[in-house]
Structure formats: structure tokens, C-alpha cells
Amino acid sequence: MNASSKGELMLRVRDLRVDFGSRTALCDVGFDLFAGETLGLVGESGSGKSTMARAILRLVRAVRGSVEWRGRDLLSCDATELRRQRRELQIVFQDPLASLNPRMTVGEIVSEPLRIFEPTMDAGARLIRVGAMLETVGLSTGVIGRYPHEFSGGQCQRIGIARAMIQRPRLLICDEPVSSLDVSIQGQIVNLLLDLQRDTGTAMIFISHNLAVIRHLSHRILVIYSGRLVEIASRDALFGSPIHPYTRALLAAVPPARPVPRGESPEPHPAPEIASGRAPAGGCAYRDRCRYAVAACATAVPLLEEVAPEHWVACHRARDLIA
Amino acid sequence: MQELLRIEDLAVSFALPHRSVYAVRQVSLAVQPGECIGVVGESGSGKTQVFMAAMGLLGSNAASTGSVRFGGKEILGANPKQLNRIRGSKLTMIFQDPMTSLTPHLKIGTQLAEVLVVHAGKSWHDARAAACRMLERVRVPEAERRLNQYPHELSGGLRQRVMIGMSLLCEPMLVIADEPTTALDVTVQAQIIALLDAMRREVGMALVLISHDLGVVAGLADRILVVYAGRVVESASAIELFRQPQHPYTAELLKCIPSLSGPRLERLPTLPGQPPRPGDSADGCAFAPRCRWVAERCRKERPMLRAKDAMHDAQVACHFPLVT
Numbered sequence: 001m002n003a004s005s006k007g008e009l010m011l012r013v014r015d016l017r018v019d020f021g022s023r024t025a026l027c028d029v030g031f032d033l034f035a036g037e038t039l040g041l042v043g044e045s046g047s048g049k050s051t052m053a054r055a056i057l058r059l060v061r062a063v064r065g066s067v068e069w070r071g072r073d074l075l076s077c078d079a080t081e082l083r084r085q086r087r088e089l090q091i092v093f094q095d096p097l098a099s100l101n102p103r104m105t106v107g108e109i110v111s112e113p114l115r116i117f118e119p120t121m122d123a124g125a126r127l128i129r130v131g132a133m134l135e136t137v138g139l140s141t142g143v144i145g146r147y148p149h150e151f152s153g154g155q156c157q158r159i160g161i162a163r164a165m166i167q168r169p170r171l172l173i174c175d176e177p178v179s180s181l182d183v184s185i186q187g188q189i190v191n192l193l194l195d196l197q198r199d200t201g202t203a204m205i206f207i208s209h210n211l212a213v214i215r216h217l218s219h220r221i222l223v224i225y226s227g228r229l230v231e232i233a234s235r236d237a238l239f240g241s242p243i244h245p246y247t248r249a250l251l252a253a254v255p256p257a258r259p260v261p262r263g264e265s266p267e268p269h270p271a272p273e274i275a276s277g278r279a280p281a282g283g284c285a286y287r288d289r290c291r292y293a294v295a296a297c298a299t300a301v302p303l304l305e306e307v308a309p310e311h312w313v314a315c316h317r318a319r320d321l322i323a
Numbered sequence: 324m325q326e327l328l329r330i331e332d333l334a335v336s337f338a339l340p341h342r343s344v345y346a347v348r349q350v351s352l353a354v355q356p357g358e359c360i361g362v363v364g365e366s367g368s369g370k371t372q373v374f375m376a377a378m379g380l381l382g383s384n385a386a387s388t389g390s391v392r393f394g395g396k397e398i399l400g401a402n403p404k405q406l407n408r409i410r411g412s413k414l415t416m417i418f419q420d421p422m423t424s425l426t427p428h429l430k431i432g433t434q435l436a437e438v439l440v441v442h443a444g445k446s447w448h449d450a451r452a453a454a455c456r457m458l459e460r461v462r463v464p465e466a467e468r469r470l471n472q473y474p475h476e477l478s479g480g481l482r483q484r485v486m487i488g489m490s491l492l493c494e495p496m497l498v499i500a501d502e503p504t505t506a507l508d509v510t511v512q513a514q515i516i517a518l519l520d521a522m523r524r525e526v527g528m529a530l531v532l533i534s535h536d537l538g539v540v541a542g543l544a545d546r547i548l549v550v551y552a553g554r555v556v557e558s559a560s561a562i563e564l565f566r567q568p569q570h571p572y573t574a575e576l577l578k579c580i581p582s583l584s585g586p587r588l589e590r591l592p593t594l595p596g597q598p599p600r601p602g603d604s605a606d607g608c609a610f611a612p613r614c615r616w617v618a619e620r621c622r623k624e625r626p627m628l629r630a631k632d633a634m635h636d637a638q639v640a641c642h643f644p645l646v647t
Binding site: 044045152153154155182183184185186187188190191194209210211212213215216235239249250251252253254255256258259272 | 539562582
């Protein structure tokens, strides 16, 4: 989906589908990710963002599709091979404290990947690597013997990042890594991730519902709605000329950066919510909230189409909306 | 016009096994009828505890001192019976999580009507009809049908609409909304903010909006209080605060909000360090360790909240307020 590849193709996801019982959580998901690239993934809660992250790492089972990591299909390989590949694939979770084992010290947490993947490494060498990693993420080596509960949310997230990065992964998935942090701390963590990426060339998938954060760190952006990708575009195209009505609603809903004197505020058109919180079946899942919906939207699921170079949209009205 | 709420020198402390820590100290503020005040601070800053104390909702391990007058009457430390005459009717609160603040096993209609039966002495029949009208007012589609549904059958945004409707049933004079949109998606958040704004104009109540998100507060508040480490560090009109923040913490916080417009940055602006934890006590300014303009005096002497000059009603607690 990206012809003008900047680097080596690292991840190729095609036709990915995940079902939870009778409910489809993820459907027809496909995209490419290149070395050193950061892909932003935005969507609301329940849209399938985290499910997508987990399906790529095979933490939940996909019922269909392929996830090729540097040419090897992660979904069909055996457990030994999967384990070997996972060394290069890491994830940082949203809740920084809950994702750290409370009974392990920081040193044990951060060194665990080394103990698993490099069992021959001696304890001294491991300690040096852990100490260096902790300093890279802005903590001191003095924290090695302490426990997660002694740290603030931002510090716990740094520990989580140290654990994810110690193996020098080639893909880092960040699932809302700053959402539970205070605004004053968010920037610190985002910059840390940017620095690490610059220094290591890791490809990154950054999941967030915060469009402003996504804008600052992503090269390309995927917008997901109700389990399907509805728009894929470069950062500038997505923020400069969004096409899908849902993307537009998302952008319109971001609170203003400063107060607007009464009467002067442009009327935003955020999408109305659906009463039950459930998208309608068949056709376009967004149609009940869409101001542009027409009869065709209820009958056929719109597929991703390249409506402008490198700009993919799944909307029957996409051509009308480009103006 | 008489002040609706006046808080004077409020302190809130929590008893821990071997010591007690202050979550709030020396907080004074006033809310005028019909006014919207934004209260902004990071998690753990004590912003919520100020109003939990005012509402008499602190846990049993907490103690509060100072004065909270609502409509001229002292309510801090009042017994629950006295408090319940105003709580839930004249003075109401909306919480962050609309799921856990509704009772899961009671139908929406029952929960709403109960408010009017208890506080307004209405019959169940009348109360239910009024509840239905209120749901329509807060733009809940198919209001009649919702009355017979349980909270889990509604989406998060609709549940928060129900909570807002519930808080408005007795025509309150003051609604305290604690992070009312934090648990919601951005598209829904925008609608809830618009609803709160519309309701304030229609009902004419005053609104205290507590949030960690300056952006959310920016759209609604007439005046904003910035809370840091349990104290108010700046108070100014919303326009003034964004245009010319005087406290270094406010200024840095504003810079930290990533924006959708303007140039894209290679690195996000950051505020170094961590906010102090409750119980960390220092003699000087609590923000001194993170302040780039820190001077010797800041570490020794705590700045008091005071007006910059007689011309402005803006207040700042800083020895060296920023001037442009």
C-alpha cells in the first residue's frame, strides 16, 4: 500500500480478521510498515486498536489473514519460530503499573528478556546492559533493586519501555503508552520513544486516541472504525485534507488549544454517538453517525481505495468528499 | 449578587498508619451564581479533594479544616442530614466514570425518579414523567424507552448524559463535574462539553469543571484555577490565563499541550521532573524543583497567592510572576 517505500519492508499485514465469539473485532485489515517508520493508529475505544496490536504479535488468535514479519508469516509459524521472531517484536502497554509484575524488582523486570533470549549471558554482563538501558530511559542504575509500586506512572512507563527496548527490537508497538499519564509527563515519554527510534531505527506502531500526539510523531496514520481501517494517509494528508467523514469528525472533536471568545467558535460537527454503542451490521459501520450517508452505504461495505496518491479511504462518498 | 460557594483556607489531610499527609492546603475560592470555573491540575494535585471536602464526601481517614459556605451557610463538617438537604438537589456532582456512578441493578427511570421523590417530594408517577422530560432535555434519544433500560445497556456517552440529567433534576444552583469526559472518546467528549455548556445557559446554574485537560476547560470556563501540590498557584479569567500565564507551572503546562495546528515539532515540549507526591513537604515553592526560573528565595519561602495588582482580579502564587 506504500509504493514509495523509504526503507526495507518490515511488516506486511493482509486481510487480518479477529472474532470474539460471534462478534467480529477486526476485519479486512491490511497495511505495510517500513523500517524506521512510525505508524499512528487512531480510533475510539472498542474500535479494535488494541486487538490489532495483539493480533500482530499473536497474543490473540486471528481467524484469517497473514502477518508477515520480514517475509515470515507469524500467524502460521510454529511456537519455536514464533518465539524466535518475537525477540524482535515488543510492546509497551497502556497501564504502566499493571503491566509490571509487582513482585519483581526493576532489575529483574528489565533483565527478564535477556534471561529468556540470551540465557548464556553472564550475570555481570546482564547487569551492565540493564544499567545502561535504565539510564537510556532516564532512570538511574540505583533503581535496580526497587519495586514497581515505588514509582510514579511516568517512571513505571519508563521501566516498561526499558524492558521492551533491551532486546533492541525491530518493531515496537506502543498501545496508548501516554494515555494514563499527566500532560506534563506525556511529552517526556513521547520524546523518549522518538529518541530511541532515531537511535535504533526501530519501526513503531503508535496507538492513541490523542490525535495531537499522533500528529507529532507519526509518518503515516491509520484510522480504524469498528474493526476496519477507514483511512490510511501520510501525516500531512491526513491532517491537511482528511477525507473519511469519521476522520473529519475526530479532528473536529479535538478541544481547542485555547479558549475561544463566546460566539466566535466555529460550530464543530463531531459525529453523533450511536445509542447502543454498537455499529450497525452490513454496509458501512459508520453510516448511522455519518452526515453524508446515502442508500448505498447501507448495502455494501466500502473497501479501501486509493483516492489520491498514497491516500486510501473506505467510503462510498470519498470521491464527492474530495474538494 | 451573593456568592454561591465560598471556600476559605481549606485544608484536607489523610491519616496514614504512622503520619498524616496534606492533600490540600490553604485553598480559598469563590463561585458566583451562573459562573463556570475550571479547576486544572495533575493527578494527585488535590483538585478533586477540594470539592469532595466541600460536598462532605471525604473518606473516614480524611480530615478537613477551614470553611465552606454554600449560599452563606457553613457546610464543612455539617452532619449528613443537614448536607442531604442541599446535596443532590441544590448542589450536585458528576463523576468521571458514568458506569460506576450509576447503580447497575436499577433501571435508569428508577434512579432518576428517586432523586425527585427524595428531594422534591414528588410521587413516583410524576417523578418518572419529569425524568423522561429531563432525558429529552439532555438529548438522550428515545427517552421513554431508556427509562426501562439498565445502565449497562447504554453507551458511555449516553450514561454520562443520564448522569448530567440526574444532576440537573432539582434545578441545582451549582454542579461540580469531576473529569466528566475523561472516560469518553473524543467525539463523544465534544458533545458532552457542548451539552454542559448548553445546560448551563438554559438552567443558569454555576458549574465547577475539574479536569487535568486544559483543552477541555478552555472551551467552557470563565475563570480557571490551577492547582499544584494541593495549593492554588494561579487564578485568572480563561482568556487571560491562556494569553498571559503568570505562574511558570501554568506557562509550562500550556506549552506541553500538543496541538493540531501550527508547525509539527521534532520533539514535544516537556516539563522536566515529577510533581511532588502528597506528603512531600518543603519550605519553599512546591514547583521550585521543576521551575526553570527558580531563584534562591523560591526554595526558602513559600509564595502566597496574591493579586498581581489592583487592576486585575488574577492571582498568582509566585515570587517572580512571568510578565511579558
